[in-house]
Amino acid sequence: MNDIDEVKKGTTTVGMVCKEGVVMATEMRATMGTLIAHRTTQKLFKIDDNLGLTVAGVVGDAQTLARYITAEVELYKLKRGQQMTVRSAATLTSNILAGSRFYPYWVGLILGGMDKDGGHVYALDMVGGAIPDDYVTTGSGSPYVYGVLEDHFQKGLTVSDGIDLAIRGLHAAMKRDSASGDGMSIAAITNEGFIVQDEKEIQKRLVKMKFT
Numbered sequence: 385m386n387d388i389d390e391v392k393k394g395t396t397t398v399g400m401v402c403k404e405g406v407v408m409a410t411e412m413r414a415t416m417g418t419l420i421a422h423r424t425t426q427k428l429f430k431i432d433d434n435l436g437l438t439v440a441g442v443v444g445d446a447q448t449l450a451r452y453i454t455a456e457v458e459l460y461k462l463k464r465g466q467q468m469t470v471r472s473a474a475t476l477t478s479n480i481l482a483g484s485r486f487y488p489y490w491v492g493l494i495l496g497g498m499d500k501d502g503g504h505v506y507a508l509d510m511v512g513g514a515i516p517d518d519y520v521t522t523g524s525g526s527p528y529v530y531g532v533l534e535d536h537f538q539k540g541l542t543v544s545d546g547i548d549l550a551i552r553g554l555h556a557a558m559k560r561d562s563a564s565g566d567g568m569s570i571a572a573i574t575n576e577g578f579i580v581q582d583e584k585e586i587q588k589r590l591v592k593m594k595f596t
Contacts, residue, residue, distance in 0.1 A: 525557025
């Protein structure tokens with residue numbers, strides 16, 4: 385990647401706040417220009433039982449950041465004896481990004497999770513901006529997902545409905561954005577922990593919504 389516009393390209397990720405938690409989802413295609421480089425790329429990371437991270441941008445930078453943030457969150461938990469709040473994790477990530485302006489991480493992130501105040505999602509840009517919202521989507525497929533979310537998102541929707549809405553948004557992006565595709569990775573973060581949706585469950589929901 386040679387300029388900031390490239391960070392917007394090549395992926396679709398989404399995070400949204402639901403009644404009982406947070407839903408985070410991505411597709412799995414990695415591209416190099418017009419080349420499909422990988423079809424099973426990890427873009428959704430478990431940071432802790434109550435925290436998740438989606439990534440768009442340079443794969444190496446994304447993987448480095450995921451390891452870095454996970455280690456800092458684990459150290460915090462060992463020192464304090466409690467999980468880091470979502471706001472604190474977003475601030476930590478923002479500080480890491482802002483501190484690397486002379487050698488920036490070429491990424492766009494969504495950090496989400498649960499704490500004593502409920503569910504939260506934050507959009508983070510490559511220079512450290514951190515903005516909380518009810519729902520966020522990043523990457524080249526994000527305009528299509530925003531169209532779906534603007535039409536269907538409602539405050540207080542259940543996690544199950546949130547998973548369906550994430551699938552609907554990703555499906556729309558994968559139909560129209562050539563850099564997005566090759567399956568979905570979805571997790572729900574609730575008081576029960578970080579729960580990954582298996583492929584069979586996602587396929588079952590796709591069939592129910594008549595997307596296959």
